[in-house]
Amino acid sequence: MSVISKETQRLLATGSTLRDMFEEGKRLAKQYGRENIYDFSLGNPNTPVPEELNDAIRQVLDEYDSLTLHGYMSNPGFEDTRQAIADNLNERFGTNFAGKNICMTVGAANAIVIALKILLDPGDEVAVFAPFFLEYRNYISNFCGVTTVVPPNPPTFMPDMDALRNTITEKTKAIIINTPNNPTGVVYDEQTIRNIAAVLEECQEKYGHPIFLISDEPYRELIYDGLEYPFLTKYYANTMICYSFSKCLSIPGERIGYLLVPDEAAESQDILASTANAIRAVGCVNAPSLQQKAIMKVLNARSDTHIYDRNRQLLVSILHEAGFEVANPQGAFYVFVKTPVPDDKEFVSYAKDNYRIIISSGAAFDCPGYIRMAYCVEYAMIEKAKDSIIKLGKDYGLN
Amino acid sequence: MSVISKETQRLLATGSTLRDMFEEGKRLAKQYGRENIYDFSLGNPNTPVPEELNDAIRQVLDEYDSLTLHGYMSNPGFEDTRQAIADNLNERFGTNFAGKNICMTVGAANAIVIALKILLDPGDEVAVFAPFFLEYRNYISNFCGVTTVVPPNPPTFMPDMDALRNTITEKTKAIIINTPNNPTGVVYDEQTIRNIAAVLEECQEKYGHPIFLISDEPYRELIYDGLEYPFLTKYYANTMICYSFSKCLSIPGERIGYLLVPDEAAESQDILASTANAIRAVGCVNAPSLQQKAIMKVLNARSDTHIYDRNRQLLVSILHEAGFEVANPQGAFYVFVKTPVPDDKEFVSYAKDNYRIIISSGAAFDCPGYIRMAYCVEYAMIEKAKDSIIKLGKDYGLN
Numbered sequence: 001m002s003v004i005s006k007e008t009q010r011l012l013a014t015g016s017t018l019r020d021m022f023e024e025g026k027r028l029a030k031q032y033g034r035e036n037i038y039d040f041s042l043g044n045p046n047t048p049v050p051e052e053l054n055d056a057i058r059q060v061l062d063e064y065d066s067l068t069l070h071g072y073m074s075n076p077g078f079e080d081t082r083q084a085i086a087d088n089l090n091e092r093f094g095t096n097f098a099g100k101n102i103c104m105t106v107g108a109a110n111a112i113v114i115a116l117k118i119l120l121d122p123g124d125e126v127a128v129f130a131p132f133f134l135e136y137r138n139y140i141s142n143f144c145g146v147t148t149v150v151p152p153n154p155p156t157f158m159p160d161m162d163a164l165r166n167t168i169t170e171k172t173k174a175i176i177i178n179t180p181n182n183p184t185g186v187v188y189d190e191q192t193i194r195n196i197a198a199v200l201e202e203c204q205e206k207y208g209h210p211i212f213l214i215s216d217e218p219y220r221e222l223i224y225d226g227l228e229y230p231f232l233t234k235y236y237a238n239t240m241i242c243y244s245f246s247k248c249l250s251i252p253g254e255r256i257g258y259l260l261v262p263d264e265a266a267e268s269q270d271i272l273a274s275t276a277n278a279i280r281a282v283g284c285v286n287a288p289s290l291q292q293k294a295i296m297k298v299l300n301a302r303s304d305t306h307i308y309d310r311n312r313q314l315l316v317s318i319l320h321e322a323g324f325e326v327a328n329p330q331g332a333f334y335v336f337v338k339t340p341v342p343d344d345k346e347f348v349s350y351a352k353d354n355y356r357i358i359i360s361s362g363a364a365f366d367c368p369g370y371i372r373m374a375y376c377v378e379y380a381m382i383e384k385a386k387d388s389i390i391k392l393g394k395d396y397g398l399n
Numbered sequence: 400m401s402v403i404s405k406e407t408q409r410l411l412a413t414g415s416t417l418r419d420m421f422e423e424g425k426r427l428a429k430q431y432g433r434e435n436i437y438d439f440s441l442g443n444p445n446t447p448v449p450e451e452l453n454d455a456i457r458q459v460l461d462e463y464d465s466l467t468l469h470g471y472m473s474n475p476g477f478e479d480t481r482q483a484i485a486d487n488l489n490e491r492f493g494t495n496f497a498g499k500n501i502c503m504t505v506g507a508a509n510a511i512v513i514a515l516k517i518l519l520d521p522g523d524e525v526a527v528f529a530p531f532f533l534e535y536r537n538y539i540s541n542f543c544g545v546t547t548v549v550p551p552n553p554p555t556f557m558p559d560m561d562a563l564r565n566t567i568t569e570k571t572k573a574i575i576i577n578t579p580n581n582p583t584g585v586v587y588d589e590q591t592i593r594n595i596a597a598v599l600e601e602c603q604e605k606y607g608h609p610i611f612l613i614s615d616e617p618y619r620e621l622i623y624d625g626l627e628y629p630f631l632t633k634y635y636a637n638t639m640i641c642y643s644f645s646k647c648l649s650i651p652g653e654r655i656g657y658l659l660v661p662d663e664a665a666e667s668q669d670i671l672a673s674t675a676n677a678i679r680a681v682g683c684v685n686a687p688s689l690q691q692k693a694i695m696k697v698l699n700a701r702s703d704t705h706i707y708d709r710n711r712q713l714l715v716s717i718l719h720e721a722g723f724e725v726a727n728p729q730g731a732f733y734v735f736v737k738t739p740v741p742d743d744k745e746f747v748s749y750a751k752d753n754y755r756i757i758i759s760s761g762a763a764f765d766c767p768g769y770i771r772m773a774y775c776v777e778y779a780m781i782e783k784a785k786d787s788i789i790k791l792g793k794d795y796g797l798n
Contacts, residue, residue, distance in 0.1 A: 138679070
């Protein structure tokens with residue numbers, strides 16, 4: 001019998017398909033030369049970090065006493081940082097948050113884990129929409145919760161309301177949504193948000209208890225075609241916003257984000273008070289202190305999302321020319337492509353072996369029959385990959 | 400019925416006694432003036448951060464490309480940081496670690512949580528020695544594990560081997576030890592470590608499976624009286640070291656530490672491979688990237704522990720003069736004091752109400768009948784508190 005827990009054994013056996021492709025990409029780059037492979041596998045921001053951030057770090061090193069800058073604060077974070085974020089959101093979205101509505105976290109993933117820690121008793125269910133970031137399942141199973149899956153809704157990948165209604169049961173404590181979406185790049189429009197809110201209201205009524213909408217929104221600012229982001233707390237009271245500065249500032253390694261709970265949410269004051277207990281209980285204690293102080297100085301800074309938009313337009317046009325069916329990607333830095341054969345893993349291998357194109361299997365997002373391409377890459381690489389992508393489509397009779 | 404999970408409700412009801420005392424201290428400081436209260440409640444490092452750390456942060460901002468410095472790396476951390484830590488340990492302790500034995504974590508708490516995530520199936524037991532840092536219980540219950548408690552062993556608070564043997568059952572997957580200890584300040588000597596290892600070997604044999612020794616050692620370098628630290632992996636193969644740079648560099652807000660698993664541990668390679676899955680699953684992804692790069696430049700830097708030692712000597716001499724019974728504190732920055740009445744909470748209130756002395760109840764460490772005083776405070780405050788501490792003892796007939 002192994003000393004390792006059953007769940008960790010399962011994780012070890014399945015690994016992270018995404019991370020494995022990343023390692024495979026590194027291996028192929030060594031074998032063939034970085035310039036001869038087309039790696040679309042990992043969602044790693046590649047637009048420059050705004051110079052303001054490093055300037056802000058240098059400033060806080062000079063401004064603060066070191067024991068304050070690197071020291072403990074209240075578990076939910078420095079009060080001035082939380083207030084600055086609330087003010088910034090209020091200004092941008094017309095909301096009315098105070099610093100106390102926010103708990104600084106070790107990225108959006110930590111925010112989701114804290115939300116689940118607060119909500120879940122063993123056996124409680126959390127619904128997610130396929131395709132989804134598979135770590136959600138692991139976050140939920142930490143606390144002996146159960147993941148239930150709303151089936152995919154191709155070709156638009158906008159959530160289907162009947163499917164949502166059928167997935168929610170009396171045990172459902174929350175659903176997780178992610179818009180702009182990983183892996184599809186789809187952005188939920190305002191009507192979709194209204195529809196989700198209506199189904200949740202209806203199910204709350206039916207089952208007699210609150211159902212939380214946990215919104216994973218690290219890609220909130222990566223949005224194109226002039227779309228506006230419908231800020232979720234305006235549409236549904238029982239919302240928990242999980243945000244990360246990873247994507248808007250290209251700093252995913254720093255692990256800085258927040259959990260936001262509006263006053264109008266059920267038991268909001270107890271939930272907010274519980275963030276302090278929960279962030280300690282999950283072993284984080286608080287978000288990294290220096291980054292909290294630096295971030296508050298650069299809340300309007302952005303890495304250059306036009307770079308992603310330009311990549312998106314080129315890649316989508318190439319995929320269309322090659323004959324592939326693509327979900328309409330209006331956010332994040334992903335496109336989700338229907339594979340011309342049902343077995344997406346076979347397609348992934350074929351693309352890698354014949355064209356050194358590295359992509360992620362849809363099965364890694366609980367959605368076989370599709371693949372994900374991440375376009376946070378060099379524009380020149382996409383240009384250079386064009387012929388190979390066209391040939392790949394040709395091999396499958398798409399052009 | 401509340402939307403909040405039963406465990407979070409329990410945490411909300413009990414709160415963190417330690418944090419509550421901290422808030423109470425802040426309230427009293429406002430009421431009476433900071434200079435008129437004697438706050439010994441919180442274990443917050445107060446010796447200056449070594450200037451080398453801020454210099455190292457400035458250096459890495461200049462040296463690295465921002466996307467690398469603030470970006471994703473392999474989940475267990477930058478390879479050069481891990482190798483530098485392994486080399487540093489090998490040099491100091493005569494060990495033989497490689498970078499692959501180390502996973503960088505969001506502090507020691509995160510390292511413990513990752514270790515538990517890897518080991519625990521629901522219902523598995525983890526034994527802890529009272530008095531102990533009560534968050535251990537929360538870390539364990541995250542994964543539906545069960546905490547079993549080895550009763551306190553006053554007046555030395557060195558672990559009692561029969562009590563340990565009686566607490567371990569066939570369901571015990573691990574024990575947690577913490578030396579130098581919070582709250583007692585006691586440092587386990589080499590013979591005690593050998594004894595613990597012998598009991599664990601005996602129990603492994605009896606129950607037919609490995610039992611891990613999870614060592615929580617943020618205070619490893621805060622050790623006085625010329626003591627040497629017995630590095631645990633030399634005494635017991637199935638050891639997991641959970642370290643934090645919080646105390647040795649006075650940077651608890653930054654959340655940077657590591658989990659170390661030696662090659663000789665059971666299934667060590669699978670456990671090490673699982674750290675990548677576990678740090679993602681608990682929502683951290685990786686330790687903060689900039690701090691990883693800065694830390695590796697200052698592995699021999701230390702905040703000035705002589706300041707703590709001087710405080711310790713003064714406080715212990717005052718407590719002795721006042722007639723209190725004190726466990727022999729040779730490490731960390733705590734003394735653990737027997738209360739002259741069985742009800743330690745009553746004593747805590749009496750000291751606060753009559754002398755504005757803020758201390759922590761032993762009940763907050765599962766050890767009623769004692770109180771903890773943290774001496775990471777100003778030396779002058781201890782001097783000024785002397786008369787009040789003597790009078791407090793006098794009130795209870797101790798002098």
